[in-house]
Amino acid sequence: MAMLKKYGWTNFQQQYVDQHNKKDLSVGRVISIQGFKYYLITEKGETEAELSGKLLYSNTQDELPKVGDWVFYMDYDPTGYIIEVFKRVNALFRKTPGTKTEKQILASNIDYALIVQGLDRDFNMMRLERYLVQITACGIKAVVILNKTDLVDRPEEFMAETEKLQRDSPVYLCSTYTGYGLEVIKHEVLKPFKTYILIGSSGTGKSSLLNSFSDRSIQITQETSQSTQKGKHTTTARSLYRLSNDSLVIDTPGMREFGVTSKEGKDESELFPVIHKLASQCLYADCKHIHEKGCAVTAAIVNGTLDKHVYESYLKLLKEQNRFEVSAADKKRMDKQMGKIVREANNFRKKYKS
Known part of the structure; x- marks a missing residue:
């Protein structure tokens, strides 16, 4: 397992193999997906693979392999066939863009999410809070990287704004243009054999960061559009890269939407720690923190210990989470009813034919 350990293999994956005695199959980790082609890292090196028919036609989208997944595959030459996806340690997902109430998995088995914001027009506290809430709900640790310090006079002010989230x-502050702060991030954040994912909008400098973390150019970069002041997409697909210090980084395309899903079993003490801390001082245990008498949260806004934008973000994200949970429950109920109708129709056909 020497090669696999370099790509994040842990006791968690070893236990899965031990429990699923499949000695006739090989093991690999998905490092890239290009259309219907899956690229795996294996003990032999990089291997191209496809989905087996059983996996392709019997699983939902969430159950299909994603970048970061560990899989069992049949080792044929030159193409392997993926048979099964290992149980995941975690998965980073968002609400599917648009009106559908569904989850979209971005990648799996992640130790840290590196949230990148540019200190130009991209910096947005509410968007940052959205990232932090969703990443926490997915059971992943977050690190915030504020890039493009060369474009502002006082980058420490943005640091102070971020710290208001408590x-x-x-x-971390950095500039991929001047090199400021990059060595600190490389030495303090990126650890060998740990898996990181870069998250952020287009034009924040994710690809430039990835290149700076490596000893070679991995991703092509582009300038921000001068006409729209919006970032240009450089990364077109999620891919996992092993850097010179043995850390593993998944690059992602820029995302205009990052919708939150349900709380995923987390409570407000984890998702909204500053609100939870203040809520313990409210007069009523069931306080909604809106207009109730004796609310410590709204009182904190008045006395300045809680930033108004943090409070507004909390209300908005909580509403989105509740809406997603209700819509998902309705969809599940409708699917169950439809399944019952289909079964009854099939039974009727069988009875009619007989």
């Missing part, structure tokens, strides 16, 4: 996630 979260445990570390925050």
Whole structure:
């Protein structure tokens, strides 16, 4: 397992193999997906694979392999066939863009999410809070990277704004243009054999960061559009790269939408720590923190210990989470009813034919 350990193999994956005695199959990790082709890292090196028919036609989209997944595959030459996806340690997902109430998995088996914001027009506290809430709900640790310090006069002011969120996630300032702060991030954040994912909008400098973390150019970069001041997409697909210090980084395309899903079993003490801390001082245990008498949360806004934008973000994200949970429950109920109708129709046909 020497090669696989370099790509994040842990006791979690070893236990899965031990419990699923499949000695006739080989093991690999998905490092890239290009159309219907899956690229795996294996003990032999990189291997191209496709989905087996059983996996392709019997699983939902969430159950199909994603970048970061560990899989069993049949080792044929030159193409392997993926048979089964290992149980995941975690998965980073968002609400599917648009009106559908569904989840879209971005990648799996992640140790840290590197949230990148540019200190130009991209910096947005509410968007940052959205990332932090969803990443926490997925059971992943977050690190905030504020890039493009060369474009502002006082980058420490943005650091102070970020700290108003009162979260445990570390925050780093850097510039991929001047090199400021990059060595600190490389030495303090990127650890050998740990898996990281870069998250952020187009034009924040994710691909430039990835290149700076490596000893070679991995991704092509582009300038921000001068006409729209919006970032240009450079990364077109999620891919996992092994860097010179043995850390593993998944690059992702820029995302205009990053919708939150349900709380995923987390409570407000994890998703909204500053609100939870204040809520313990409210007069009523069931306080909704809107207009109730004796609310410590709204009082904190008045006395300045809670930033108004943090409070507004909390209300908005909580509403989105509740809406997603209700819509998902309705969809599940409708699917169950439709399944019952289909079964009854099939039974009727069988009875009619007989």
